[in-house]
Amino acid sequence: MITVKNDKIFIENFGVSELSKEFGTPLYVYSSEKIRNNFIRTLETARKYYPNFDLFYAIKACNNPNIANILVKEGAGIDAASINEIKLAKLLGLTGNKIMFSGNFLSDEDLREGIESGAIINLDDKSLLPRLLKFGIPSIISFRVNPGYGESNVGEWVTNAGPKAKFGLHPNHVYDAYQEAQKAGIKRFGVHMMPGSCLLDPDYFFKITKMLLKIIIPIFKDLNIEVEFINLGGGLGIPYKKNDSCLDLDKTMKGISDIIIKECNKNNMKLPTLYMEPGRYFVGDAGILLGKVHTIKRSYTNIIGTDISMNTLARPAMYDAYHHIYIDGKESDPREEFGVCGQICENTDYWCRERELPKTVEEGDIIVVADTGAYGFGMSYQYNGRLKAAEVLVSKNEVKLIRNRETFSDMLINVVLSEEIKKTTK
Numbered sequence: 001m002i003t004v005k006n007d008k009i010f011i012e013n014f015g016v017s018e019l020s021k022e023f024g025t026p027l028y029v030y031s032s033e034k035i036r037n038n039f040i041r042t043l044e045t046a047r048k049y050y051p052n053f054d055l056f057y058a059i060k061a062c063n064n065p066n067i068a069n070i071l072v073k074e075g076a077g078i079d080a081a082s083i084n085e086i087k088l089a090k091l092l093g094l095t096g097n098k099i100m101f102s103g104n105f106l107s108d109e110d111l112r113e114g115i116e117s118g119a120i121i122n123l124d125d126k127s128l129l130p131r132l133l134k135f136g137i138p139s140i141i142s143f144r145v146n147p148g149y150g151e152s153n154v155g156e157w158v159t160n161a162g163p164k165a166k167f168g169l170h171p172n173h174v175y176d177a178y179q180e181a182q183k184a185g186i187k188r189f190g191v192h193m194m195p196g197s198c199l200l201d202p203d204y205f206f207k208i209t210k211m212l213l214k215i216i217i218p219i220f221k222d223l224n225i226e227v228e229f230i231n232l233g234g235g236l237g238i239p240y241k242k243n244d245s246c247l248d249l250d251k252t253m254k255g256i257s258d259i260i261i262k263e264c265n266k267n268n269m270k271l272p273t274l275y276m277e278p279g280r281y282f283v284g285d286a287g288i289l290l291g292k293v294h295t296i297k298r299s300y301t302n303i304i305g306t307d308i309s310m311n312t313l314a315r316p317a318m319y320d321a322y323h324h325i326y327i328d329g330k331e332s333d334p335r336e337e338f339g340v341c342g343q344i345c346e347n348t349d350y351w352c353r354e355r356e357l358p359k360t361v362e363e364g365d366i367i368v369v370a371d372t373g374a375y376g377f378g379m380s381y382q383y384n385g386r387l388k389a390a391e392v393l394v395s396k397n398e399v400k401l402i403r404n405r406e407t408f409s410d411m412l413i414n415v416v417l418s419e420e421i422k423k424t425t426k
Contacts (some may be wrong), residue, residue: 001286002326004371009328009368010238011288012394016328020366021292023403026312027290028377032395034286035070035373036142040283042236043075045249046274049257053274056100058234059085061279061374062287062342064391066402067355068092071282079234090117091178100231100277102144102276104167111135122192122231126177126285131154131220140228142179144168147211151204152197153237153244155319160194160235161208167194180255182223188271190229191216194301198237198280205235209256221267229273230260236281240371247281271272280374287373289313289389293327293365294343302338303398304357306367309342309349311386313372314379316351318361323352328366330358340367344384377403382411 002011009016019029039055046053056077059068063085068078078089089099099119103110106128112119112135122142123129132138146168150161160167169177178189195208202207209232211398220227237247257274264271271315289312295305315321325340336359340352380388387406392399417425 001031002288002368002420003299004326004331007329007331007333009326009331009366014394014399016288016290016366016368017354019392020292022399023392025290025292025366026308026389028287028372028389028391028403029290030067030283030287030373030391030393032070032393035067035283036074038282038286039071039074039076042088042249042276042278045305046257046276049254050260050274052271053276056231056277057282058277059088060378062283062376063088063378064402065091066393066400069281079279080119083110083117086114086117086119089119096120099169100142100192100275102277103323122190123177124167126173126180129177129180129184137185139186140188140190141181141186142192142229142231142249143174143181144192144194145174145212145215146170147193147215149206149208149211150194150196151199153200154240154315154321158197158319160197160233165194167415171215174215175223178219178225178294182225188228189220189225190231190275191227191335192231192233193394194233195235197235198240199235200237200239200247202248202255205232205252206397207256208258209259210263213259217263217267217269220269226270227272229275231275231277232256234276234278234280234422236276236278238280238284239373240324242324250268284374287371289332289369289372289376291367291369293361293363293367295363296361301353302336304338304340304361304367306340306342308340308351308367308369309344309384310346310382310390311344311383312342312345313351313369313376314381315375317348318379323372324370325355326351326368326370327358327359327361328368330360330365333358333360335359343386382406385411387411 056079057071058079079100080086102122104124111132134178150159152159155390207210291306297303310317335356342349391403391404
């Protein structure tokens, strides 16, 4: 998706210099073709080995409806973590079993609106069931199981399974959860897990799938439950670092399918529908972030000061996430060690340290941060009066603005000004 021609950086057919001139910086840029191809490749590979397979898009990764709509048009459902994400799914024309509601630590209002939405309810803990039943009996329900083990390729804080994770039922509580749901009159069931985050090793998916099946199959047999679906969550990883290997998707999907088919046949169980709900895998490597170099500071260390701040791209400051960095027009120049900072008055805004970058970098250069399509704009926020970036979508020879850059008025849009302040603005 990113190409370098005579040191100039392009996304698809568009030079980053021209995009930054037209739309300003900081700027998120996405490739519609990359997003679409990522989805189609995943679905076709999975169905080659397991025909009854469907995909949901974890819309938290990038919640611009124009991005999600690319995937919905190809057949994706939406994995929603909140009521507002359910509303985004409905905005895109989805209803019922095309929406998976997988919130956690939900309020009564969340549960009421969730069941009224008609989405598949996927409960993170059995303690939520009695409160959910106050608002009705869902036609189908799923519980998220934490199998007791998890890994992450992007830091410990993003390990979404295992003893330190906040997600899912302890294996000792799974039987009671499904039994209580049965007693409440629920007839149809699925099961869900979060395997981990940004995983690149197929063998890990095999291990965690076996762990889940070892927990649930004896329970379903004892309770005489015919499970309608198994949702293996997301976790399909992308290589952020240049020496990372790509996930072998074919090996991953074949291995998962073989395990489920073998275990279901051995236990005389009907093959369920198999779901996965990637977010990063569809959009992560389909987006870049453009910024402008404002200052080169040579002090205790060398620092490149840019308009990409921690409020624009939170991942590096939050958990030391790595993103490859390019300097437009200077990729073949000699290198020197720099750090990269934004404009926020926090030292955590020193979001990249000790990186070999072109020593010829200067004020006005365009900096390109790779693989920011997932958890980039979606995790951005206002701080220090620094506002959210614009977003554009490129497709072949077309570029579209899909989100306006915030302005000062957006800082005040929900503020209730006192009469005293209003007088000063007249």
